[in-house]
Amino acid sequence: MVIGGVEPIDGVKPGGTFDVPVTVENKGNGAAGKVWVSYGVTRGLDFAEVPSNCRVQHVRSYDEMPERWIAACAFDQAVEPGVVYTPEKPIRVKVLDRALNEELLVRVGDVDPGVDENGFPPVAGTAPAVKLVEGQAGGGATARVVNVPVTAVNTADYQVTGAALKGSVGDTVTMKATFTNAGPAWVQPRPGDRSVSVVITPPAGTSVVKRGQFCRAEGKRYVCGMRSLNEGSGETYTFELKIDKRVAGAKGSVALSTEPRPFDPDKANDKADITLDVTGGGSTGGSTGSSSNGSTGSTGGSTGSSTNGSTGGATNGSGGSAGGSSSTGGAGTTTGGDLAETGSSALAITGVAAAAVVTGAGALLIVRRRRAQSPS
Structure with a gap:
């Protein structure tokens, strides 16, 4: 399973929002029965709305990791090899007043990523559930994990x-x-x-x-x-x-x-x-x-x-x-x-x-x- 479609985001402003479009592709030989896509954002960002098939965890800062929020979304459906998929509605992120140099990390896998033991108990999303739909071929999916900068206009x-x-x-x-x-x-x-x-x-x-x-x-x-x-x-x-x-x-x-x-x-x-x-x-x-x-x-x-x-x-x-x-x-x-x-x-x-x-x-x-x- 690989993910793509995630590009660096620049020029967002505190109080605003942006969508995170992603593509998912099965590079293997057989179908995956279930897929998990996780989104992580640093402390200057948060999730504007979270589908009910996702859970959100607030994780404290520890070691070299900054404080962050993680939304892990489960797609309980078959993902066929060689087919490009995308969530029918992208997850939306809001920009907080303290945002400046932020990070967005997206990962994909066919097993539950679990929760971070340094975080608070996760909570389920309340927005309508979403599913994966077939997208256009050539979505540029190349890696299991993508980490990109998000730069806000702030001081x-x-x-x-x-x-x-x-x-x-x-x-x-x-x-x-x-x-x-x-x-x-x-x-x-x-x-x-x-x-x-x-x-x-x-x-x-x-x-x-x-x-x-x-x-x-x-x-x-x-x-x-x-x-x-x-x-x-x-x-x-x-x-x-x-x-x-x-x-x-x-x-x-x-x-x-x-x-x-x-x-x-x-x-x-x-x-x-x-x-x-x-x-x-x-x-x-x-x-x-x-x-x-x-x-x-x-x-x-x-x-x-x-x-x-x-x-x-x-x-x-x-x-x-x-x-x-x-x-x-x-x-x-x-x-x-x-x-x-x-x-x-x-x-x-x-x-x-x-x-x-x-x-x-x-x-x-x-x-x-x-x-x-x-x-x-």
Whole structure:
């Protein structure tokens, strides 16, 4: 059994609908007594109406699969070899407000495809049942499974916010920067798309005692990923910064990396400041950047170096989503100018990995203290 007639769909608009014409052909030598045709759509789409000989299941996002709906239709009739069939009425799909980069997957077989154990219980359709009717020969049926893109005319607004910090020299202050997809569309990166990152540059005169989750060090900057690109989702990156010295006019930033985002025309909220108001003067630590307070695990001095330096990189995947999306990107990372470009989607770290980085840094400090206390 093979299926055809399914072509990429472009230019649909939220609130609209489109039909999915398919052809079914039996390439075998004998007749099939029953045929199943399944339609799967990602979370920006849904089925406008479902015939009663079909069942619909809502499946959560898991592994690398996005949230989706699956309609499995049973045609209890003989399908003769060499004959092209088509449903007498094509299934209709509606375009939701959050649609942007969607997928339509259609498959055919002569056995029940079953249900996805990660989904909700399926429900039967309520529209009149349909059957297969003979169509024109040469329908182009070639495969058991066809997966095509569906592109909607829509936008998604990526936004970042900075922070206003205040403290005295020697203080450790909390900095919270955020990323939000304000919608209305969710974003599912397509194969070959480079994943977007958030680049955080702390103000001069500070050192990072603790970095935010899903962030890795790249020189003096931190490149951070996000767990979800669903509409309305976001990420908060919480850093602990030690104020090592007063630097006149010191200012950091939070910015989106520079990958193309044609769906996001508003660039005004792609960058925000991290301001620092230092009370008092002077600096902590010596010129070599030795620690002024070993218990903090941070380094001071004019170098303002961080215990979470480039040796403790973190990785993040976009994938998943509460209904999250899985992202794919190219290899390698480059930085330049005020922003960092990263083609890698590997930005996520697990809690265990993060704990390992912190534990390692603590162990290094203990060793150094013991050596310092040993008799010469």
